[in-house]
Amino acid sequence: MATALPSEQVRITTDPTTEPFWQAAKERRLVAPRCGACGHFRLPPTPYCPECQSAEVDWVELAGRAVVYSFAVVHGFPGLPDVTLVPAVVDLPDAPGARLVSNIVGVDPEAVEIGMELTVDFHPIADGWLLPVFRPAADE
Template sequence: MLDTIAIDKPRAYAPRVTAFTRVFWDALRDGQFRTTRCDACNAHTFPPKPFCPHCWSRDVRWTELFGRGTLYSATTVHAAPAAFRELAPYRVGIVDLEEGLRIAVALWGDGPFALDSPVEIVVLAHADGPLFAARAASSGD
C-alpha cells in the first residue's frame, strides 16, 4: 500500500480517464500502483496499455507494482507550460522501478534527490482525484 498525501486543491491538469485506464486511477485512489503486464512475453508496460508494445499481444493483465525504485535523472522546471505555471518551480525525474520499468514522475518533498538514490511512489490525493509522485525513500527501505 502506497502512502497517501492529502492535497486540498484540484490537480493543475487532470488526466483523461478512459474505460481502460479507470482501473489504474481507481487503484491509485486506493493506494495501489498498477500497470499492465503481457502474458505472452512477460513485459511490464507503463503507462498501462491494452496491448503489449514489445510483442503486440493483446494478452495483457493488470498487476501491482511495488512502487520503489532508483532516481535515474532529475531536473527543476522553471519555465512551465500554462497549465502548470502556478506550480513552478517544480521538480520532475526519471525513476527506474524495481520491476524494470523507467517512468517519468513528479518529485515530491524537499529531497534530497541525489541521482541513484532510492525513491518511493506516493499518492497525491487532490480534491478532484489522485496523482502520483516519487519522494526520497523512507529510512529502512
C-alpha cells in the same frame, strides 16, 4: 522545497487502457501492466504489448519503490511563479524495464540525484483522483 502542482491544476482523462492504473492510484496502490502472454511490463499502459503485440494484460501491484533515472528542476510554472517542481523519470524495480514519469516531492531539489531511492505517495488532484508522486526513501 519541491512540491506537486496544486490539486485544481491537474486533471486526467482515462480510457479503458489506463483506467486500472488510475483506479488503483485512487486506492493508494501503484500498479503496472504486464503482458499476459510474454510477461513484458509496459508504462504508460498501451492496448497491445510492444514486444509481442498481445492484448492480454495483468495488472501487477508494486511495492511502491522507485529509483531516479532522470530528472529536471523547474522553478516556476505559468501562473505559479513560486512553485518548484522536480519532474522525473523513475525506474520501478518491481516492474523491470518499466519507467514512470512523475514528480519528486518533499525534498530540497539540490538533494535529488540520479540513482536516488524513492517511495510512492499519492497527491490529490481534480475530480477526486490521486496522482502518484515520489518522495525520498526513508533511509535516504
